[in-house]
Amino acid sequence: MSENRLTNILVPVFAVILGIIAGAIVMIISGYDPIAGYSALLYGAFGDRYYIGETIRQVTPYILAGLAVAFAFRTGLFNIGVEGQLIVGWLAAVWVGVAFELPKVIHLPLAIIAAAVAGALWGFIPGFLKARFRVHEVIVTIMMNYIALYVSNAVIRSVLSDQGFKSEKIHPSASLRSEFLQSLTDYSTLHYGIIISLIAAVVMWFLLEKTTTGYELRAVGFNQHASHYAGMNVNRNIILAMVISGAFAGIAGAMEGLGTFENVSVKAGFTGVGFDGIAVALLGGNNAFGIILAAVLFGALKVGALEMPSAADVPTELVDIVIALIIFFVASSYLIRLVLTRFKKEGK
Amino acid sequence: MEYVIEMLNIRKVFGNFVANDNITLQLKKGEIHALLGENGAGKSTLMNVLFGLYQPDGGEIRVKGKKVNIANPNVANDLGIGMVHQHFMLVDTFTVTENIILGSEPTKGGQIDIEKAEKEVRELSERYGLAVDPKAKIADISVGMQQRVEILKTLYRGADILIFDEPTAVLTPQEIQELIQIMKALVREGKSIILITHKLKEIMEVCDRVTVIRRGKGIGTLNVSETNPNELASLMVGREVHFKTEKQPPKVGKPVLEIENLVVKDARGITAVDHLNLTVHAGEIVGIAGVDGNGQTELIEAITGLIKSESGSIRLNGKEIRNLTPRQITETGVGHIPQDRHKHGLVLDFPIGENMVLQTYYKEPYSKRGILNFKAIYDKARQLIREFDVRTPDEYTKARALSGGNQQKAIIGREVDRDPDLLIAAQPTRGLDVGAIEFIHKRLIEQRDKGKAVLLVSFELDEIMNVSDRIAVIYEGKIVAIVDPKETTEQELGLLMAGSKRKEAGVSS
Ligand SMILES: Nc1ncnc2c1ncn2[C@@H]1O[C@H](COP(=O)(O)OP(=O)(O)OP(=O)(O)O)[C@@H](O)[C@H]1O
Ligand SMILES: [Mg+2]
Numbered sequence: 140m141s142e143n144r145l146t147n148i149l150v151p152v153f154a155v156i157l158g159i160i161a162g163a164i165v166m167i168i169s170g171y172d173p174i175a176g177y178s179a180l181l182y183g184a185f186g187d188r189y190y191i192g193e194t195i196r197q198v199t200p201y202i203l204a205g206l207a208v209a210f211a212f213r214t215g216l217f218n219i220g221v222e223g224q225l226i227v228g229w230l231a232a233v234w235v236g237v238a239f240e241l242p243k244v245i246h247l248p249l250a251i252i253a254a255a256v257a258g259a260l261w262g263f264i265p266g267f268l269k270a271r272f273r274v275h276e277v278i279v280t281i282m283m284n285y286i287a288l289y290v291s292n293a294v295i296r297s298v299l300s301d302q303g304f305k306s307e308k309i310h311p312s313a314s315l316r317s318e319f320l321q322s323l324t325d326y327s328t329l330h331y332g333i334i335i336s337l338i339a340a341v342v343m344w345f346l347l348e349k350t351t352t353g354y355e356l357r358a359v360g361f362n363q364h365a366s367h368y369a370g371m372n373v374n375r376n377i378i379l380a381m382v383i384s385g386a387f388a389g390i391a392g393a394m395e396g397l398g399t400f401e402n403v404s405v406k407a408g409f410t411g412v413g414f415d416g417i418a419v420a421l422l423g424g425n426n427a428f429g430i431i432l433a434a435v436l437f438g439a440l441k442v443g444a445l446e447m448p449s450a451a452d453v454p455t456e457l458v459d460i461v462i463a464l465i466i467f468f469v470a471s472s473y474l475i476r477l478v479l480t481r482f483k484k485e486g487k
Numbered sequence: 488m489e490y491v492i493e494m495l496n497i498r499k500v501f502g503n504f505v506a507n508d509n510i511t512l513q514l515k516k517g518e519i520h521a522l523l524g525e526n527g528a529g530k531s532t533l534m535n536v537l538f539g540l541y542q543p544d545g546g547e548i549r550v551k552g553k554k555v556n557i558a559n560p561n562v563a564n565d566l567g568i569g570m571v572h573q574h575f576m577l578v579d580t581f582t583v584t585e586n587i588i589l590g591s592e593p594t595k596g597g598q599i600d601i602e603k604a605e606k607e608v609r610e611l612s613e614r615y616g617l618a619v620d621p622k623a624k625i626a627d628i629s630v631g632m633q634q635r636v637e638i639l640k641t642l643y644r645g646a647d648i649l650i651f652d653e654p655t656a657v658l659t660p661q662e663i664q665e666l667i668q669i670m671k672a673l674v675r676e677g678k679s680i681i682l683i684t685h686k687l688k689e690i691m692e693v694c695d696r697v698t699v700i701r702r703g704k705g706i707g708t709l710n711v712s713e714t715n716p717n718e719l720a721s722l723m724v725g726r727e728v729h730f731k732t733e734k735q736p737p738k739v740g741k742p743v744l745e746i747e748n749l750v751v752k753d754a755r756g757i758t759a760v761d762h763l764n765l766t767v768h769a770g771e772i773v774g775i776a777g778v779d780g781n782g783q784t785e786l787i788e789a790i791t792g793l794i795k796s797e798s799g800s801i802r803l804n805g806k807e808i809r810n811l812t813p814r815q816i817t818e819t820g821v822g823h824i825p826q827d828r829h830k831h832g833l834v835l836d837f838p839i840g841e842n843m844v845l846q847t848y849y850k851e852p853y854s855k856r857g858i859l860n861f862k863a864i865y866d867k868a869r870q871l872i873r874e875f876d877v878r879t880p881d882e883y884t885k886a887r888a889l890s891g892g893n894q895q896k897a898i899i900g901r902e903v904d905r906d907p908d909l910l911i912a913a914q915p916t917r918g919l920d921v922g923a924i925e926f927i928h929k930r931l932i933e934q935r936d937k938g939k940a941v942l943l944v945s946f947e948l949d950e951i952m953n954v955s956d957r958i959a960v961i962y963e964g965k966i967v968a969i970v971d972p973k974e975t976t977e978q979e980l981g982l983l984m985a986g987s988k989r990k991e992a993g994v995s996s
Contacts, residue, residue, distance in 0.1 A: 351854045354841070361836045368793060368823070368831040369845040370814025 150472045151422050151429070155436065157475075158465030165460055166453060175451040180458065183446025184439035190446075192324025195333050196399060198438035200225070202336040203391035204416025205434055206343045207258075207384045209425040213347055214380035215360030216269075220280025221388040222413025223287030224261040226406070228254035228389025230291045232396040233403040234299065236309025246312040251335070251393045258389020259382045261287060266381025270374035276381065284409065292405045305404035315398035330398030337431070339387060344427035346383070356380050388413060418466045437462070491516045491551055491648055491679050492537070492568075498545030499532050501888075504880040506532040509546065510705040512681075512698050514648065519670060519680045521690040521697040521711070523723050525920040526892025527878035529703045530683050531573070534650050537681075538570040539563040550648075569641025570650040573657075573891060573918075574829070575633050577625045584608050584621040587640050611642050615672045631662035638669065649673065650681045653891070655689060656918040659779050659946055667693050685892075685920045687716040699723050724922040732928040735936065737956045740769030743940035744790070744909050749799035749809075751785040751964075759785035761964035762799070767909065772931060772941040774955030774972075776948065778984050782964035783944050784826060787913055790942075791823045792816040793831075803909060817846050822907030824899055824915045826944070832898045833886045840868035840882040843901050867904075875900035876926065891918045896927075903930055910934050913944045928954050948977050962986045 163173035184194050204221050211218035218224075232254035239246060265279035299306035315330040323329075347353035359366045359376040367373050391412065396403055419437055423429030444458030468475065492514040499507040506529045514520050524530050535541045537548065539557040548555055550566045557563050563570070577586050584605045593600045593607075608621040617635045625633060634654060641649055651670075655663045670680055670693055684690060690697055691711060699706040699722045706722055720728040744767040751760035759782040767773045777783055789796040792813040801809040803819050811819075825831035833842050844853045844864050852863040868882040877896045879889050886894060899915060912931060916924040931954055935941050945951050951958055952972045960968040960983040968983050 349859055351849045351857050351859060354848050354859060358834050358837065358845070362830075362834045364830045365832065365834050365845070368791075368813060368825060370812065370817050372812075 146476060147424055150475050151424065151433070151469055153475050153478075154422070154468035154472065155465055157468045158461055161464045161468075162457065162461035165464075166457060169457075171453045171457070172451065176447055176453040176457070179447045179450035179453070180440070180443035182443070182450065184443030186446075187325065188323070189325035189327045190442065192320070192327025192329035194435075194438050194442045195324075196327065196329045196438075197442050198434045199330075199332040199336045199398070200391040200394045200412050201415060201419050201434035201437050202431055203339055203387050203394065204412050205419030205423055205430040206336075206339055206427065207387035207391065207413075208416045208420035209423065209427075209430055210343055210347070210387060211380055211384040212420060212425050213360055214356040214376070215363075216266075216377065216380055216384070217277050218262065218265075218280055218381065218384045218388075219277050219417070220261065220265060220283045220287075220385070220413075221391075221416045222409050222411075223280070223284035224258035224385040224388030225392040225395075225410065225413045226284075226287040226291050227261050228258040228392025229396040229403050230294060230392070231257035231389070232313075232393035233306050233309055234294075236313035236397060236401075237299065237307050239313075240310050241312060243312045246310065247315070247397070250309070250313045250397055251390060254389040254393035254396070255386040256389070258392065259386040262381040262383075262385020262388070263378060266378040269381075270377045284413075288406060288409065291403070295403055295405050299403065306402045308402050309397060313397055314401055315394070316401065328399055330394075332394035332398040335390065336394065339390060340427040340431055343387070352379070388416075391416075415462075418462070418469075421466065422469050489516075490514060490549070492681075493549040493552075494533070494537060494546065495549070496546035497533060497536055497543050497548070499529070499536055499541055500544050502880060505703050507536070507543075508703040510700055510703070512705070513708070514679050514681060515696070516679050517674050517677060518695040519674055519682055519693050521694040522681055522683045522700070523685075523687075523690065523697055523719060524700040525702070525723055525878075526896070526918075526923055527702075527890040528700045528723070528920075530700065531652055531890060533700070534570065534652055534681065534683065537563070538568060538650060564644050564646070567645060567647045568650070569644060569646030569648070571634065571637045571641065571652065571654055573652045573654075575637055577633055577636060579624075579626040581625060582621070583619055583623050583625065583628075583636050583639075586625060586636055587621075587643050591644060608639060608643065611639055615642070615669060615676070617669060629662075630657050631659070631665070634658070634666070635669070647677065648679050648681075650683075652683045653685070653918055654682070655684055655686060656891075660948070663689070685918065685924075687719050687921065690719065691716060701725055720921045723920065726922075728921050728925055730921070730925075731953060732925060732932060734932045737771045737935060738938070739771050739956075740938060742766050743769050743804055744942065745800075745802040745805075746790070747800045747802075749786070749789065749801060750797040751782070751789045751794065752797055753785055758797075759964055760789065760796070763961075763965055765959055765966050767940040767942050769908075769940050770935055770938050771956040772935050772943055772954055774943045774945065774951040774958045775961050776945075776951045776958050776980055776984055777961035779946060781961050781984075783913075783961060785964075786961070787823070787826070787911055787942075787944060790816075790911065791821060814846075817907075820908035822902040822905050822910040824902050824910070824912045826913035826917075828891075828894055828898055833894060835887040836885060838883045839872070839877070839879055839886050839889060839897055840865045842886050842897060843868040843871055843882075845901065847905065871897070871900040871904055874904075876923075892920060892923055895919055896923060899927060899930065903934060907939065909940045909942065911942045911944075914946065915943070916945075916947070916950060924950075948980055951980075952977065960984055 166173040166176050183190055185191055207221045208218055232250045235250040235253040261283055265276045265283060268274040268279050269276045295306055296302055315332050317331055320329045355371045355376050359373055363373050415437055419430055419433045423433035440458055440462055444455045447453040448455060490513045494512045496509040496511055497507050498509055510533055522530050536543045539559045539562050548557060587608055588604045593603050605621045612619045619635050619639060654666060694711045696708055696710055698708045701723055746763060746765045749760055749763045753759040775783060788794040790801055792811055795810050800807060806819060808816050808819055847853055852860055854860055865882050872882060875896045878893050916927050931941055943954060955972050958970045958972055959966045
């Protein structure tokens with residue numbers, strides 16, 4: 140049992156180390172200094188208060204996107220649509236933030252709930268199609284991503300602005316920003332969203348592991364026949380799983396809309412946060428605590444990378460390569476497991 | 488060189504659970520050697536060690552006198568060891584030949600030479616009397632045929648030592664006889680066989696020697712000609728076993744299950760249950776006897792709500808339950824030991840403890856206001872594990888890691904414990920050892936004596952004759968006869984199951 144748990148932790152750690160080593164090799168081959176590169180990365184992520192603030196801000200949506208992917212995955216579904224659910228969540232949050240003027244205690248929660256509902260709705264559609272017609276959720280969620288992107292752009296142009304490229308700024312009463320956090324971190328864009336995402340991680344863990352709803356969702360994820368036999372409503376659970384997953388993704392969008400940007404602008408392409416959420420979930424072993432750690436890693440890599448070109452002349456693309464390599468090594472965890480068991484054998 | 492395989496003092500440990508404790512097994516060339524032991528005794532584990540799926544923690548393996556290290560199944564293949572697993576490993580959408588050559592495809596100019604392969608498969612099949620069509624799709628052939636494909640797979644790879652892990656558990660009596668002939672043909676051709684089975688009759692019929700293990704320890708090896716089923720049973724269980732369960736005459740009460748004119752279609756839309764009538768009363772066990780595929784599965788799934796039925800009526804204690812949801816039916820008092828324990832009976836990736844509340848998790852004390860109470864759940868699990876003698880390292884172990892027989896005991900414990908008015912038991916003792924079978928039969932009879940109705944479906948005529956108070960023979964979706972087990976014979980039942988009309992009396996229930 141405990142041996143198993145240990146390998147579950149060791150595998151992602153090894154994957155990260157291998158990814159970093161492979162990244163160093165790529166840097167050497169392309170004629171860059173890996174030590175300078177990684178020092179710049181580390182400095183850019185944690186070097187001073189400002190950078191730490193920026194990193195935490197980036198970690199926030201990663202946690203939520205990772206939770207969204209993991210929640211669906213634990214219930215046997217592959218939600219590739221986190222990106223689209225995030226985009227509609229962002230749009231809904233900003234819309235509420237701009238359209239109303241209310242006391243903060245009502246306005247902020249309302250905006251976040253709007254984002255959750257929008258994401259949930261975007262998850263409901265593929266869930267319903269799967270439950271009712273057995274259409275594979277991967278195909279539908281991919282298509283829903285595009286619909287989200289273009290619908291959101293159209294709404295921003297025609298409703299939230301007058302043929303402009305971005306909405307107005309949200310009212311302060313809907314904002315997650317805080318003078319206090321900003322002053323603490325040397326005026327970074329850090330906002331209260333991190334608290335919401337940590338709460339969401341606890342909620343996901345509690346919901347899946349401690350409630351009857353989670354019991355059903357996990358049972359359906361593992362074995363639909365046995366769940367049907369046990370009297371669970373399989374179709375209802377498939378839809379519910381996608382709805383909850385979508386709600387997490389929608390809240391991730393609210394973090395961007397109410398915290399980081401305080402508005403929403405026309406996007407030329409996907410934000411990528413939703414897709415990175417797949418990697419976060421994978422690296423975090425689809426478990427709430429692991430996802431927080433994985434999100435910290437991804438956030439640090441993303442923010443730290445911005446420092447690499449100026450401090451070490453290393454192009455940011457290299458960080459994308461390192462991230463890709465880490466994902467590659469996590470995905471090939473079978474290989475790492477094999478090596479680990481070999482080691483254990485010889486150690487005996 | 489007397490022995491082709493020698494497993495000497497093999498030890499295998501899972502965590503701190505000793506599955507194999509210094510077991511020795513020696514296989515002679517050209518013999519059929521039985522490996523006998525209770526559920527969870529460690530038979531599959533021992534054979535997985537021989538086949539390279541597990542690494543032993545102690546002891547040594549010799550093949551034809553040479554010490555070997557079987558690191559993985561490929562090494563086992565190279566040493567001429569083949570294994571037919573309890574759960575088949577075939578690709579449904581591939582043909583027989585494609586499955587057989589998978590992993591060692593013959594090629595011609597970079598392309599798979601399917602014709603050559605088909606020819607070889609056909610030759611092998613004829614040589615051992617397997618009668619397999621090399622071009623058939625796996626999905627289209629029967630379980631018995633699929634097993635033969637597994638046998639061919641090992642032969643194609645040149646195996647001369649074959650391991651069969653409970654091959655007969657999934658077969659009908661007819662198919663078992665055919666398999667026995669195949670095994671005899673194999674040893675005639677110089678192959679050696681290790682056979683795991685719980686059926687002592689089969690051991691007496693085909694095996695030369697038998698090695699008995701109990702709770703992970705080797706008890707000894709005997710010549711089959713010098714022993715008898717009673718001795719074998721007590722050696723493996725460690726106490727005396729009664730093959731025939733004692734029971735009092737039934738105290739039959741009011742009807743509990745009443746089925747009238749029930750029509751059920753199977754997955755392909757063909758009528759599987761055809762205007763069937765059947766009544767099961769409180770305090771009696773009704774056994775359904777029939778050849779596989781005569782509507783038994785559809786009948787049970789319709790009663791329990793797993794599939795919808797076309798027309799007719801199913802009443803439980805007078806209340807219509809036809810086409811209600813499985814949960815509604817469960818709550819009116821139906822327990823169901825399903826035929827396919829991996830598909831329906833268990834969530835294999837859940838701990839055994841969480842599997843014990845699969846239908847009751849939403850009720851107190853297992854949960855309150857939607858929050859699970861793990862203490863209550865695991866207390867219940869511990870109680871059932873103790874009462875039903877489920878051999879497992881602990882209640883947190885995944886159901887997947889339990890031996891087949893212990894998975895079954897866990898399901899039976901869960902269903903009986905809910906104390907349903909109607910208990911449906913489909914093949915309840917498939918894959919169980921003789922001790923466990925005796926135990927299960929006692930529990931079924933105990934339910935009956937408590938005034939519950941029990942509906943038993945089994946392909947084992949022994950079991951049907953032994954346990955039932957009335958036998959209903961099913962043929963082509965209809966109950967064609969109701970007979971009293973005390974007044975019938977296996978021969979008569981066999982004829983009825985084959986569709987021949989009964990002379991006297993009629994159909995009544
Ligand atoms: N991977 C595993 N991890 C932990 N325990 C295991 C594992 N595999 C088997 N066991 C335990 O080892 C014991 C022996 O299991 P095994 O499958 O060898 O029994 P068996 O003799 O084949 O029984 P059956 O007749 O029921 O198939 C069981 O108690 C089982 O729970
Ligand atoms: Mg076994």
